[in-house]
Structures are given as structure tokens and as C-alpha cells.
Amino acid sequence: MLVLAFICCFKNHSYSNQVEKRDSLFKCIQIAKSDTAIMSAYFNYASLLKFEDTDSALFYVKKALSIANKIKDDKFIMKANNELGIIYWYKGDYKNAQNLLTEAFNAGVKFNDTLVLISARYNLGNINVTQGNYEAALANFNKVLNYIGSKDSIRMAQTYNAFGNIYLYQSDYVKALEHYSSAANIYEKYPSSKDLALSYNNMGIIYYYQEQYEKALTLYQKSLEIKESIGDKKGMSDCYNNIAIIYDDLNKSENAYKFYNKAIVLLKELGNMQGLASTYANLGELEQKNKNYDKAELLLNDALKIQEEINDKRGKTYSLTSLGSLYYHKNKYTEAITFLKRAIVVGQEINAKKELLTAYVNLKDIYIEQKEYQLAANYYKLITRLQREIFDSERLDKLNDIQSRYETKAKEREIEILKANRKLKDLEIKQKDIEVNKQKTITLLLSIGFGIFIIFMIVIIRLYFGKRNANKILAFQKEEISQQKEELQAQSELLTSTNKALERKNIQITDSINYAKKIQFAIIPEIEKINANSLETFVIFKPKDIVSGDFYWFSRLNNYVFIAVVDCTGHGVPGAFMSIIGNNLLNEIINQKQIINPTEILTNLDIGVRSMLMNNLSEDRLQDDGMEISLCRIDINNKQVVMSCSNQNAIICSNGNIHEIEGSSYSIGGIYLKNKIFNNFEFIVENDSIIYMFTDGFHDQFGGEKNKKYGSVRFHELIKTVSNEEFNAQAVILEKEFTDWKGKNYQIDDVCVIGIKI
Template identity: 35%
Template sequence: MRGIIFSIFLLFAFITLFSQNIHVIDSLKKVCSTYEPDTNKINLFNKLSWAYGKKLDTALMYSDSALSLSNKLNFRPKIQETHFKKGLLYYNHAKYSKALSNLFMSLRIAEELKLIDNQSQSAFQIANVYKDQGTYDKALSFYNQSLELDKKYNNRNGEASCLNNIGLVHWMQDSYEVALDYFLKSMAIKEQLGDKKGIAGGYVNIGIIYYSIKNYDKAIEYWEKSQVICEELHDDRAIVEVLNNLGAVYSERKDYEKALVYLYKSLKIKEKIGDRKAISMTYSNIGEVFMMKKDPKNALEYFNKAIKINEEIQDFDGLASANLSIAGYFKEMKDYEKALEFANNGLETCKKIGALSKLKSAYLMVSEIYELKADNANALANYKLFYEISDSIYDKNNSDKLAEVQTKYETENKEKEIELLNKDKVLQDNELARQQILTIAFIICSIFILIIAFVIFNRYKLKKKTNDELTYQNLVIEQQKEELTVQKDLLINTNYDLTKKNLLITDSINYAKRIQDALFPTESYISNYIKEYFIYLSPKAIVSGDFYWFYAVDTNNLFVAVADCTGHGVPGAFMSMIGNTLLNEIIVENREYDTSTILEKLNSRILHVISQNDEGELSHIDGMDITIIKIDVLNSSLFIAGANQSAYIVSDNQLITIDGDLHSIGGGLRYNVNAKFATQQIPYIKDSTNIYLLSDGFQDQFGGSENKKFMVSNLQKVLLKCSTLDSFDEQKKYFADTFNNWKGSKKQIDDVLIFGFKV
């Protein structure tokens, strides 16, 4: 189930939403054509850029025109203003690297010109970019810089906005107490200023804090306060968001009737506004609530309404989401054919619009549905497509970010070159004027004045030389600073990409664990034939190279096996899946019940599997150690065969060790596909004999005060102790506690598996 979409209230202080009014644009264009190239024309270019804000390419064309004219006139305040507005354009279109480049330029020029209010605005907006990127430490640093400037020059409205957004960052970092403190400080200023809209927004954010700590009563209290103010201000769009949040909290409290009341109110306002896309989203939310109410008929009705609107307005993105939502509904209802139909509809729509992120989710859902249908081939095929899409998204984002860094570097260098050319021209003009004055003075004045002029000229040259050297050094330092900034941003982006890649790999391994767990025999199946047993499995990584196997031919003939595959983690898990599959083939399908013959066939087939490389060579390390027991219940006999692994039998407080053959299964025997294994027949006393099969991970674990291996001798003592405990649940706990206490804080070196049972 997808869940209700949740709304928060953010303050952006210096940002206003840009709207595209064709009449305003036409009038600005007409006026612009009549203006001379001066500051008024710069202002018009900036206004046109903002009016075209939704069309980034056109907006940037006018912004570049404003910047070019500002540089031509060498008017630094307008250069600063244009960089700031250009940064906002990039920010509103999520081009964060280019936004930061322009905003940092805006901040430096504002500091140079001592424009305090502009410094605060630039620092505040830089903080907003870092917040959206998830770089919270930098965001807090620049919010605090803006806050100090606002405090120093008594900008109370800006101070309130900074406090609010600092609280927001702390909320994103789950520091709810700190976040609440900042929200309350911001609210106090808004109340002093009589800013009702700001007060309403503050109530929303304080409610979010209480919602996050699951104090739903307090959250409702503050959101209802916000609702009253929004209704007084007739701010329908703000009312919609508050109603949506109230619906979410009542849904969380399982008060679905109240949740529906608020969602229906939200729907009514959206219908009044005429926002069909928002109406479609609300239909989906209402459908989700009906799903939670176990009312599938009404849920499906609202999901279909959402699809209908999305089809009418050709909102293919919303259509894809709605189809996937209905697929999730049918999956919950266990109608897998219907679920597959809608999932495939959503998948095809995602392909059509090129929405890679949704396409990835669609492949994953199709894979999960096929898995539930036990169609493992299609489940695996779609999961591979999901994984390939994940990789392609990563590669695309990675190349885009590198291109952005390169563009930023080239743009800043070009701006520096233009600035240097303008400075050289000013210096040349000043030099020419001074030479003219000296010439006139030479004609009018006496030789004495000429000597004084000569001295002054020489001093001027010395001063100019010194100034030129200082200017050059400053340029070198500035360039080095810019290069360091670019390198830092590149490192941040690279770290983010690596973290994202690691999450994708971890998700894939977790999915592999689900597949591996599904291959293990269920406890309910085992307990039908063995009443008293325990299984203790502690993988070194997420997935395990150790596995256990159980099969009942009938109530009198049972098979139990424990295997320790080469390696651990993903390689070991793959080998465990091969071993599991081959045991099913040999015993279940081919009905081979002799334990020594089973191991010989398992050895031969694993050697065949692991030799399937391009050269036809056999790996000498891939394989497994295994013990398999056939339990003849009718005759109270055990038939045990082992490959480089021992079994332990405890009867009448006596421990018997059954050693297996010295060979391993697979690569340990190298090319000896005809290796022979022996079966040992052991009689047992019914209901008083405990059997323990285990891998070598427990005895090989380093730990204790001297950081030594646990060793087989200590393991045998533990087995004897466990056999005296009242239940097998207590035995499992004793094994787990002993292992964890021995290991302590040291790293686990191998997978650990113990299968203990009574016959």
C-alpha cells in the first residue's frame, strides 16, 4: 500500500513563485524595445527573466542579457542582483550546482559592496540549496550567517524565516526538541509582526514535530489552529494542505471516518479551485484510506476516478502511479492476475514517458507479483530489468553532475576574463587623462613644475607596479579558492553517488536473502516429523554460505543435512543455492536414499557445475563440507555420511563424535569425480538421543580475553551442557549467548549454523 501523501509548510523568505502572465510579458517587451542600454533596461531584462521563470531556457536568455549589460556598464550592484536572480532560477528548476555558482558570486559582490541586506538574502538562499541537497551542516552554517546579519540590522521578518528554516533542518535530522525550539522562536517574532500567514505556517510546522513523535493530539491541536487562520485569510491552497495533514494523522490513528471527512473537505476546495491534477491525487488518497478500512469496493472506485482524470488531462506520470497503486491493491487482495495486468499497464506508461525511477518501481512490483505466483523465471527476469534500470539511473546522474561542474568552472572563468578586461580599460582611460594633464602642465608651468611632475610620475609608476603585483596575487588566490570549491563540491557529489550505489547493492542483497530464506524448509514442515529441535543460523554477512536441508520420504524415513559452503556472503549464498537444488534433484526427484551414494552424486554434479567456465578448467576451491543423516524411525537407526564434517550424538550424558571422510564436496577433491564416501550406521534409543549437526563457524570464532579460537574441545563441552537443558528453545538460547559472549566486540569471521534435534 502506497500511503497518503503528507504536506509540510516551508518559509523561503526571499523567494516568490513566478507566474507567466502573457499580458505582462508583452507590455514588458514593448517597453524594453524603447529603452536605451542603461540600468532601466537591466531591470526590464530581469523582470522578463522572472516572468518567463517556468521556461528556463527563455528565462536564462533574458538573465544573460541583463548580466552582459551590467558588465558592459561595470555596474556592480546590478551584477550582484542579476547573479542572485539567476541563482534563484536555477534553484527553482533543481539545478543546484549552477544555482550555488551564481549565489556565491552574488554573496561575494554583496560583501565587496557592503550591501548587508543582499548578503543576508544570498546566504539564506545558499542555505536553502544545501538543505535541498541534504548537506545539512553547510545549510545550518549559512542560515546562521544570514540570521546574524538580520539580527545586527534588525530585519525581524528575515530573522523569523531563518529561525523557521533552521528548525526545519533539525527536524530533517530527527532532532525534534531543537527543531521545536527554533519553530517557537520564529512564531514569537511572527506574532509580534502580526504576520497571520506566517503564524499559520508556524502552527503547521509545530504540528509536524508532534506528529513525528506520535503525539497526534498535539499535532491536531496546532493544525486546527492553522486551519482557523487560513480560513480567515481565505487562503484556499493553504487550507487544502492543512486538511490533507489532518486526514493523514487521523488515518495514522486508524480513525478512518475522520480521515475521510478531512480528505473530502480538501477535495471540495480543490474542485472549487479547479485543479484537476490535485483532485486526482486526493482521489488516490481517499482510495488508500478505504484500503486501510478493508473496503476494497470503494477503494477501487476512487482509484479508477484518479485514472480517468489522469487519462483526460494526459497526465501520464499520474496515470503510471495510479496503475501501480491499483496493482498494489490487487496484490494485497491476492488477485495476482489483476495485479499483474495493472502493473504491466503502469510499466508500459513509464516506458512511454521515459520515467526511469517509476519504471524501476514497476519492474520491481512485476517481479514481486511473479514471485507470489511462484513463477520464479519471470520474477528473476523482471528483477534483472529492475537492477539494470537502477544502474542506468546512476550512470545518467553521474555524467550530468560532472557536466554541471565543468560548465560552472568555464562560466566563472569567462566572467573573470570579462571583469579583468573592464578593469584594464578603466586603467588605460585613467592613464590617458593623467598624461594629458601632465602635457598641459609642461606647456604652462616652469622647469621647476616639470621636475615636480617628473617626481610625481615616477612615484605613480612605483605605486602602479605595486598595485599590479597585489592585484595579480589576489587573482591567483581567488582562482585557487574557486578551484578548491569546485573540488569540494565534486567530492561531495561523488560521496553521495557512492552512498546511493551502496544502498542499491544492499537492497539487492536483502532481496537475495528473501529468495534464500524461501529455499530453506519451513519450521512448520519440519515440526510435522521432528517434535523437538532448534536451528541457530548467524550469517557473517546478510546472506549465508551455510544452509540446512530436510526431507521426509514418509513418517519413518527422514533426511537431515547441514552444509558449509566455500566462502560466505553472496558467493557462499550462490553455492548454497546450488547445493540445495542438487540435494532436491538427487533425493526428492531421483529417489536416491543411500547417504554415501548421495554424497558421491552431489560431489560429481557440483564438480560438473563449477567447471563450466570458458577454458573448461575446474576450480579447486569451490565446494562445501556437509553431513547428511537418514533417520530410520521404524528400526531406530541412523545412517550418517560426512564430507570433511563431523556429527555429534549425545545419549545418556555421553558424547559420541561421528567423523566424516576427509574429502570435501567439489573443488576440495580437485578432479576426483569418483571419490567414495562411507556410511556409518548408528542405533539410537528413541526420545533420549540428541543429534547436533553444525558448520565450523562456531569453533573457529576468535574471542575471549586472549583472542583465541573457540576450538572443538570447548564446543563439545557446550554440547554436553546443552543436552541437559529442559527444552530445545533453551538450548538455542544457550548456544547464541555462548557464541556472542565469546565473540564480544570482535568481528565475526564466518557463518555459524547449528541444527539440533531429538530422535
């Protein structure tokens, strides 16, 4: 489990003289005489210790709070409760932390203390993140931004980073990158070493998720150097943990063990239970990878115990998933399934997509081992859907948009750098002019002689100091420009890498679906083939996605022509697979078994669909899987038409009369019903009669001025009107009506309409 760069509160301590400050504040405690002075000294000393020695910090804040209660200083009580809340959060005591921070916030409202309001809300958000309550965390951080406004850009950047951390936990790389970029843009204007270390860490995590481990390792090491130089032990432990994960993935176990143990030593010293549990879990994963299963089991159980005690839901999801994987590798499938399903319950609660994906993959593999292929297939569907959520085309477009905006800003920065370079050239020209003037002055003074030697020395000294100051300015500006170039290049490489990875994923998925389209269109009959049977036909076929859940089918058997319009469950890839099942079953029932009665055909189709899908599924799992169909049999010799419809209607226009055929209310497949009956409707039609069969995609489409559904009533009226037009023009009229009605709206379902003129 990677550790994100996390800011516990908004106070910015300088660590360069931390020891001197601590000694100075301790002396203040010793020499303070009044209650107010002692109380303030205790509080300031505790504030300095809270991230190094939490127990001592807790002791001194409580002493300060005791004095504040004694002298009834309500404002100081507010500040002390806020500080205590931060310390309890750091120790993993979330219940006490929430109570104290809430008290501090309420007091902040009473006293209109903006700083306390900001700090309390921010740290309540931190607790929400730790517990996996991301919705509450987002609400708290949004309120922090409202309090800050545009007054404090550094606090704003820190809050953007907090948002980025939440979205990264949820595998929403687009939003994470947006917020990290917003924070980075602010840090570039107000550079500080601690903020730069935070940016290095978060950028390294995104490189890690892109499997660019060497780049991620370089950024983690840069972050670690800064945190070691300022004495940030919490930050150092985070870096040790992240570096260890990289070495683990690079199969450098010795280095991974070394850095995990470094992190554990610091986390125990700091009393950071959440970080300690995360590192135990990571170390357990490493032991499992090295097949030290007993050690792995002990470490993972230790981690889970701590995470359950402090209600760390994200960490709990990770540990449960790891234990499930461990038992799977030990061939203890029952225990593995138990832990993986527990992980899924918690993971779904906090939307932990990466952990859910790992749990689904392990359960799929277990069920394959147990030959429970239908259960394995179910988890394969969940895996496919979750992978699509993490890497879909819409997210790719958004990442491209972020990259475009970032490149625009980068070009603006390049223009600034060019301007700065021009200034440097101007300064160099001025410097050369100064040198020329200097030489002229020296020559002049030497020619004048010793008499004006003193004046000559004064000029030289002035020129010397002028040159030194100019050199300092030049060196500072060059260093600043060089640093900006490096940062811009690193961020540009990151965005380019992210874009390429997502493009590859999108191309693979799109290629697979396009190939499926070729397969589906290969089984759909050509219009010319239908028309070759003394019929005229038009087809409107509009898949919602690349492939379709709707399809139409044709066959001729002796004097009978069979035409079907079918609407399968779903659309896109799932619907397309169901359409292939329907096509194969119709071929088998009519062409091979030569069953010609439409009601018998639908009954056999119903049995076939249920048989194909049943394999180990319960009835309640089957109730939504199936299809709706209109089947028409035409006797070419005597113009007899027999139709049977399942949960669809059809329309016949003959000799100026309109007949609506209402199908049965039962679907093909779905839940098993003993009394499921399909009816035949028989007609002898005149020449030039037209049969219209259709799915529900046309009349379910939203559009029009009020953005409502087209509706079945309006659609039937449209068919009646169109039936009076020339047959060759009817398809054009229907397509134009659908396009005009839909307008700019998104097509919500597959559309299939067939007209058959006898």
C-alpha cells in the first residue's frame, strides 16, 4: 500500500533549528510565572513535539488545557482542543480526535476564529480519508476552500493535494492529476522545500501506477533527501515505505526489507499506528511473494488487528485482500473466499477500486481451480467492468484535456523564460560596456599619473562592487530559470507517459470491439437476400454502441419465409454476445429441426436461451437475462402471414386498414414460468400489404423540445402516416424523424425497424 504525501495540519514548522527552539521553549516553561505564561509555554512546547514525541505532546497540551479550564479562558480551550484532536488523530484514536476537533470547530464558529475553523475542518477531513469516508472528506475540504477563499494560496495548494489523494485512492487518475497540477502551479510561485518534497512524492506515485518504477524511485529519493534535511520523521517513514514497495516490484527483496524495517523503527518511535499497520501489510505481501507464508500470515493479521481497532477502512480492505490471496496460494480456498468477500464488502463501501479489482481477480482464479466456471465468469465480468471504469475513453479525453491545458501553461512559462534570457543578455551587454569603460578609465587615469591615483582607486572600487552585485543577480536568475526548466520537463514527461498508457488501453479495447462488430454484421442477412423472395424490404439498424444487442434474422424453408426482429438484454458487448446466442438458436430450431409454427419456435427459443444461460445460476440471477422478439412467417404462394411476438408489438397495413398485433407479456429466457404461452396471429393479406416490426429503441429515445421519450403512441401514429407514402421513401422518412427528434441527445438504446412489403 503506497503512502501519499499528507499534511496533518496547516502549521509550517522550520526544522533547521528545531533543537534550539525546543530548548528555548523548555526554558520558557521553567521561568514562566503567571498562569497565562505557563499555559502558553506548555502549548507551544507541545505543538513543536507533536510529530516527534506524541506522548509528551499530549502530556503538555493537557497541562495547558487544565490551566485554561482553571482560569476559564474559552478561546485558549478552543485552541487546545484543536491541538489535542490533531495529536489523537496522529496516534490513531479517531473517536477522541473527531470529538475534540468538532468541539474546536463549534467554538471557532462562536468566536469567528477563521484559523481554527480551517484547521478543524481540514483535520476532520483527514480523519474521514483514513476511515474511507471519502464523501465526508470531500465535503470538509470544500468547506476549507470556502474559508480560505483566495487569501492564502499555500493552504489552498495543500487542500488541492488532499483532494488529489482522495481521487488517487479511488483510482480516478483524471481528477487526481487535475488537483495535483493545481497545487504544483501554486508551489511554483511560492517555492518551499517541504512543498517540493510533497510534489515529488505524489508525482512518484503516479509514475508507479504507470509501472515506470525507475522514475518513481528517483522522485521518492529526491523527496527523502529533502525530508531528511529538515528532520521530518513522518515524511521519512512515508518515503521509506514507498521506496521499499518499488524495490519489491523490482524483485530486489533485500533492499525492500531494509527500507520496510527503517519505516517500522520510525513509526513505532512516532506512535503512528496507521502507518505501522500499512507497513506490516506491505511487509506481509513481500513475505508472501517470497513464499514465507507463516511470516506473511502473522504480519497481515497484525496489520488487520490495528486497522480494525482504529477503523482504517482502506487499510483493512488491503489487508483482507492480501490475506485472501495468501490463503489462495496455500490452497485454503474456503478461508481465501471468506477474506476476499469481506474485502469486497469494505472496498465497495469506500470505492477502493484497485483493491476490489485484486479481490475479483483472486476469486475468479479460485473458482477456476474449483471448476466453478459460471462463478468465475461472473467475476470476470466484474473485472472487465471495473477495468473499463479505471481506463475508459472518456477519462482518456479528460486526461488529454488536462495535458493540453498544462502545455498551454508550459508555453506561457517558456515565454517568461525567454524574456528572462533577454534580460540576461542585456545585463551581459551592460557588463561588457562596464568592462570597456573600466579599461578606458584605467588607461586615462594611468596617463594622468600619480596625482589622481586616489580618484582612480575610488572608481575601481565602485566598479568592482557593481560587477559583484551584477554577478550575484545573474547567478540567482540563472539558477531560478534552470530549476523551472527541470520542473516543467518532469511534469511534461509525466503527462506524456500517462497519455500514452491510456491510449494503448483505449486502442486495445476499441480494436476488440470493432472485431466483434465484424463478427456480428457477418451473421446479419443482407437486404438483397430477403428481397429475392418476392418481397420488398427496408431496414433501419442503428446500434447504440459499436456492436448491438438488437438484430434481425431471415431464413426461407420451402414456401415459407421467416423474418425476426430481436431485442436482447442490454446493448454494446453484452447485448452482442446475447444476439449471437439468439441467431444460433433460431438457425438450429428452424433450419435444422425444421419447426415452422411460430409459437413452437418461440417456446423452443425460450428453452434454448434458459439452457444456455442456466449453468449453475439460480432463478433470481436469470430473471433479467433474455430477449424480446417479433417472428413473422410468410407463405409466398397464398399470402398467408402468421406472427408471434414476445413482449413486442407489430403493425400490419393491408388494403388501407391498420392492424396492431400485441405480443405476449413474456420475454424469451428470464425467470422460469410454468404458464408461459406465446400466441399466433394469422392473416391473409392483399398484395402491397406492409408488415412493420421493431424494437423499443426508437420510441424510448429522449428528445424534442421538452426532452421527453418519443413514446409508443406517437410511434404507432408515425407508422400509420408513413404507410401512405411510397415504400422506397419510408425508411428515409423514419430515419429523418428519429434524427430530428434525438437532436444533440445521446442515443439511449439500439434501434431496429423493418418494413416488409408483400
